[in-house]
Amino acid sequence: MTPSQIVSALNSLISIRQPVFIWGAPGVGKSQIVAQVAEARGMALRDIRAVLLDPVDLRGLPRITDQGVAVWCPPAFLPTPSDPEEGIIFLDELNAAPPLVQAACYQLILDRAIGEYRLPDGWSIVAAGNREKDKAVSYRMPSALANRMVHLEFDANLDDWLSWAQGSGIRAEVCAFLRFRPRLLHDFDPLKAEKAFASPRSWEFVSRVLDAGPDADVEYELFQGTVGSAGAAEFMGFLSVWRELPTVDEVLAAPASAMVPLEPAALYAMCEALSLRASTETIEALTAYAERLPSEFGVLLMRDAVCQDTDLVQTEAFSRWAEKNAEVLM
Known part of the structure; x- marks a missing residue:
């Protein structure tokens, strides 16, 4: 699944409080995606590195009440009713944790509880880890734990x-x-x-x-x-x-005469640099320069410019350019 599909899937699963595990190669951005979803939804995020836990850490520590009864105090990283109403417990690198630690997560993931502790209703559980074929540090996930979650494959896009x-x-x-x-x-x-x-x-x-x-x-x-x-x-x-290309300011100052690169690599570079300066003030110069580029690169420049500032589609300069390039855009 692409990152945007992962985001969509996470939003659906979080809304029903369904535990989910994201699988992906090292460095693709699994942790970052979870943080982005939490921020977009206005939810708190507790990032827990499961590999750093001992099996007893999730249960917490016992204390003796005035009545002489032992009760368990949950660890500070687990949310309580005094914490934000909605949030995500993110168990990162869960399958890199030893089997006993993974087993300690069974009840939390399936029953949303550990002993007397109950996970607040507004909190969801998301886990992530590297795939076994990636040769990263990992343990085979027990089937009893795997069956408690929806599994998503993360691919870079x-x-x-x-x-x-x-x-x-x-x-x-x-x-x-x-x-x-x-x-x-x-x-x-x-x-x-x-x-x-x-x-x-x-x-x-x-x-x-x-x-x-x-x-x-x-x-x-x-x-x-x-x-x-x-x-x-x-x-x-x-x-x-x-580093040999004309500067963005040079192109914007003289779009009709500024150098147009011949090499594809340089054209990609020029389009990327120009698109970052897209605005209603620069659109006239951008369209003038785009008309001198090979058609596919002119479209690339205008597409990225619009992504930078969607108001550009309402400008007269963009309308003129789109009309001239209607065949390419279709």
């Missing part, structure tokens, strides 16, 4: 990742490169012994490395240590093209 990246400060050159080489969004082979590999998470790290402004003589080593040697080599080649 470039369009969904780019939609997220636009609003998350991911650098334009990283987005443009992945449009040009979509296979490298997630290039993970569990049979290889590489410590670093390309994934949605590691490309976010690449963007942060670029934000730090590293010296030119260490850029490749930093990228290699983030997305692996193959991804780093291709990205460095792309960066050399990117």
